[in-house]
Amino acid sequence: MRGYTARMQRSRLALSxxxxxxxxxxxxxxxxxxxxxxxxxxxxxxxxxxxGRGGNIGVSVGPDGVLVVDSQFQDLAPKIEAALAGLAPGxxxxxxxxxxxxxxxxxNAHLARSAVVLAHENARARxxxxxxxxxxxxxxxxxxxxxxxxxxxxxLHVPGAHTDGDTxxxxxxxxxxxxxxxxxxxxxxxxxxxxxxxxxxxxxxxERLLAELPDDVRIIPGHGKATGxxxxxAYLVMLNTITERVRSGLAAKKDVETLLxxxxxxxxxERWGHFDFVPPRxxxxxxxDSLR
Numbered sequence: 683m684r685g686y687t688a689r690m691q692r693s694r695l696a697l698s699x700x701x702x703x704x705x706x707x708x709x710x711x712x713x714x715x716x717x718x719x720x721x722x723x724x725x726x727x728x729x730x731x732x733x734g735r736g737g738n739i740g741v742s743v744g745p746d747g748v749l750v751v752d753s754q755f756q757d758l759a760p761k762i763e764a765a766l767a768g769l770a771p772g773x774x775x776x777x778x779x780x781x782x783x784x785x786x787x788x789x790n791a792h793l794a795r796s797a798v799v800l801a802h803e804n805a806r807a808r809x810x811x812x813x814x815x816x817x818x819x820x821x822x823x824x825x826x827x828x829x830x831x832x833x834x835x836x837x838l839h840v841p842g843a844h845t846d847g848d849t850x851x852x853x854x855x856x857x858x859x860x861x862x863x864x865x866x867x868x869x870x871x872x873x874x875x876x877x878x879x880x881x882x883x884x885x886x887x888x889e890r891l892l893a894e895l896p897d898d899v900r901i902i903p904g905h906g907k908a909t910g911x912x913x914x915x916a917y918l919v920m921l922n923t924i925t926e927r928v929r930s931g932l933a934a935k936k937d938v939e940t941l942l943x944x945x946x947x948x949x950x951x952e953r954w955g956h957f958d959f960v961p962p963r964x965x966x967x968x969x970x971d972s973l974r
Contacts (some may be wrong), residue, residue, distance in 0.1 A: 715757040720765040725900050725908055727856025728831045732765050734758055736785030737904045740778075740851060740860040743770035744831025750774045750797065751851050751860045753789030753816070762789060776800065776828065778837060779818060780862025780904065781845045782808040782877070790816025800826070802839050805847030808877060825849075840864060840887035844871065844904075846878025850891065859895065860902040864888060865914060867906025869957020870947075870965035871921075873972060881972040885921050892918065905957075920950050928969045938967050 720734040722741075731751075732739040735758060740751030748770050754762060766774060773796035779787050782805040790799060794816035801809075801818035809817055820826075828835040833855025840848045844863040851860040863872065864884060873879045892914060895901075902908050924947055931941045947955065947962040955962050 715755075715761065718758060718761065720758070720761045722765055722768065723908065725856070725858050725902065727853065727858065728833065729853050729856045729858040729900075729902075730769060731860070731902050731908065732762060734761065736788065737780070737783075737863065738860070738902055738906075740902055741766065741769060742831050742835065742853060742856075746831045747772055747775040749776040749778070749828070749830050749835065750793060751778045752780055752786040752862070753777060753793050754785060755788035756792060756815075757788075759789045759792035763792075773797070776830070777816075778849065778851055779805055779809075780851065780860065781805050781848050782812070782814070783845070783863070783874070784812075784814070786862070786904070787814055787816070790814065792816070800837065802847040802849050804878065805845070805849070808845070808847060838891075840883070840891075842878055842880045842883030843887045844879050844884060845874045848887075857896055857898065858900045858902065859891070861888075861891075861904065861914075863904035865901065865903035865906075865917060866957065866960070867903040867909055867913065867917070869906075870954045870960045870962065872960050873965075873968040875968055875971040879968075879972075881921065881925055881969050885918065885925065888914065888918055888921075916953075920954055924950065924966070925969050925973070928966060929973055932970065932973055938963065938970055941966055941970075 718735045720732050722730055722732055724730045728742045728744045730741045734754055736754035737752045742749040748766055774793050775797055777793050777797040777799045779801035799816055799818045800820040803821040803823060806818040806821050825838045833853055836852040838850050840850060848862060848864060873881050900908055901914055927946045942963055951962055
């Protein structure tokens with residue numbers, strides 16, 4: 683049993699390293715922070731987000747100080763701090779991790795020098811396995827609410843979706859929600875089945891959120907540009923349609939290669955198939971793995 687557990691831990695660590703190595707840049711380029719520019723994108727109310735390398739960093743600024751959602755990579759920390767200083771004086775007071783992947787938590791150790799780090803309990807457990815720095819010191823099973831910068835900031839757990847430790851961050855007064863990697867606006871999503879993710883849980887979680895969110899909400903994805911509900915609804919149509927096609931194909935004993943050859947994603951590839959890290963085949967494989 684101990685040997686099996688050790689192998690599983692090594693497998694998870696290898697997957698995490700692979701994810702960091704492949705996501706958008708090679709490792710060689712990933713180490714060169716001089717090539718990265720941090721862009722600040724205002725959204726609404728107290729909320730902006732930072733675009734650099736890795737997951738979008740949500741930011742709330744106001745009279746209480748700075749709250750940050752995710753931290754990208756450690757080597758970008760000085761540039762991230764400079765971008766935050768351009769929004770408000772003072773160091774970050776809170777840091778929320780939407781999940782455990784290193785392109786969202788790599789800068790934790792740096793920001794945790796001033797910020798209290800929060801995440802779902804499963805995200806912390808996976809970060810602990812991977813010996814990550816800046817571990818969350820506040821965790822929760824279902825969610826928690828922060829009262830910050832004049833609004834209720836709701837941290838909501840979505841189970842078994844992108845991973846088993848996903849949190850969405852809803853800035854209720856600003857009417858903005860950060861969905862982390864539940865929403866890949868730029869292409870087919872990465873569903874980390876080995877970390878407890880599942881495309882069915884992803885769909886169910888997003889459907890619940892979509893029904894609850896106001897019509898004029900602004901939505902920050904884990905990767906890509908902020909959108910509204912209509913774009914998220916289109917993303918859900920894609921997820922639902924391909925998942926049902928794969929489900930039908932599996933019932934007919936078809937494998938991934940046959941499904942792709944028969945065009946299971948063909949009518950969606952023009953919009954969603956250009957994200958190099960998750961080509962159609964990889965996404966379909968994750969759907970198959972989710973349904974088994």
